[in-house]
Amino acid sequence: xxxxxxxxxxxxxxxxxxxxxxxxxxxxxxxxxxxxxxxxxxxxxxxxxxxxxxxxxxxxxxxxxxxxxxxxxxxxxxxxxxxxxxxxxxxxxxxxxxxxxxxxxxxxxxxxxxxxxxxxxxxxxxxxxxxxxxxxxxxxxxxxxxxxxxxxxxxxxxxxxxxxxxxxxxxxxxxxxxxxxxxxxxxxxxxxxxxxxxxxxxxxxxxxxxxxxxxxxxxxxxxxxxxxxxxxxxxxxxxxxxxxxxxxxxxxxxxxxxxxxxxxxxxxxxxxxxxxxxxxxxxxxxxxxxxxxxxxxxxxxxxxxxxxxxxxxxxxxxxxxxxxxxxx
Numbered sequence: 586x587x588x589x590x591x592x593x594x595x596x597x598x599x600x601x602x603x604x605x606x607x608x609x610x611x612x613x614x615x616x617x618x619x620x621x622x623x624x625x626x627x628x629x630x631x632x633x634x635x636x637x638x639x640x641x642x643x644x645x646x647x648x649x650x651x652x653x654x655x656x657x658x659x660x661x662x663x664x665x666x667x668x669x670x671x672x673x674x675x676x677x678x679x680x681x682x683x684x685x686x687x688x689x690x691x692x693x694x695x696x697x698x699x700x701x702x703x704x705x706x707x708x709x710x711x712x713x714x715x716x717x718x719x720x721x722x723x724x725x726x727x728x729x730x731x732x733x734x735x736x737x738x739x740x741x742x743x744x745x746x747x748x749x750x751x752x753x754x755x756x757x758x759x760x761x762x763x764x765x766x767x768x769x770x771x772x773x774x775x776x777x778x779x780x781x782x783x784x785x786x787x788x789x790x791x792x793x794x795x796x797x798x799x800x801x802x803x804x805x806x807x808x809x810x811x812x813x814x815x816x817x818x819x820x821x822x823x824x825x826x827x828x829x830x831x832x833x834x835x836x837x838x839x840x841x842x843x844x845x846x847x848x849x850x851x852x853x854x855x856x857x858x859x860x861x862x863x864x865x866x867x868x869x870x871x872x873x874x875x876x877x878x879x880x881x882x883x884x885x886x887x888x889x890x891x892x893x894x895x896x897x898x899x900x901x902x903x904x905x906x907x908x909x910x911x912x913x
Contacts, residue, residue, distance in 0.1 A: 627819075
């Protein structure tokens with residue numbers, strides 16, 4: 586495959602509890618995930634602010650992974666032959682989506698200046714850690730729609746990161762924002778949270794998904810041409826619930842609907858089918874695999890994005906273990 590960068594990846598360990606990442610169960614979880622043919626893993630680190638309008642980002646005991654935990658799992662991933670994307674992520678304690686973090690910009694308002702001072706301290710801390718640990722990629726923001734509108738501040742943030750981190754810089758925007766931010770040519774890879782709806786009430790099944798992915802690829806092609814940067818799906822996935830491909834971004838269970846491993850698997854199949862061989866496409870960090878796994882019997886009963894023990898795990902493995910195509 587003629588690609589400089591192609592991530593056969595998955596996101597692992599999001600919102601892990603206190604010291605869970607140091608357990609034998611976490612190692613077993615990563616080993617099971619890696620057995621599906623991965624060559625990359627994305628490891629999130631959770632930081633917090635009180636509300637979507639707060640100005641300070643901080644670590645929270647028991648809810649932010651400690652330095653010990655981060656170093657342990659990065660080294661563990663490397664020992665398994667996996668490359669690592671470190672993904673520091675800001676979350677709001679008031680349960681607001683991080684994209685809603687936003688402030689007035691009228692003259693005399695210095696909210697963004699104060700917030701970015703905090704964000705830069707946060708990001709540079711983990712950029713230095715990523716450099717020390719040899720992480721091959723660093724994600725400088727995830728679904729931060731309010732932040733990403735502040736072009737000059739974002740360009741400054743990327744420049745600061747480059748002074749301390751020598752690896753690949755990826756920035757994760759939300760689907761629908763492919764043309765919204767003029768500064769994205771400053772990063773190495775544009776990551777997209779690819780929760781695109783690919784079916785609707787009338788058009789369902791794999792063929793409808795293929796038609797929808799074809800339209801998505803047309804949009805992504807224009808995004809690549811605009812910024813001249815490779816594009817990857819920094820987040821992508823659906824839950825194993827009937828109708829999941831109509832609302833992939835939705836984290837809420839609909840218990841009135843039946844479980845549906847086939848629809849989840851079809852989403853995986855058609856997404857990779859549509860993007861796998863595109864020269865400018867840089868791969869996937871599917872969402873998400875738990876650090877502590879239940880039994881496979883219990884996993885089949887949940888409605889989670891995690892594909893552990895479900896049909897989509899075999900679909901992922903089929904694609905991720907495909908023989909490489911020789912360069913022409």
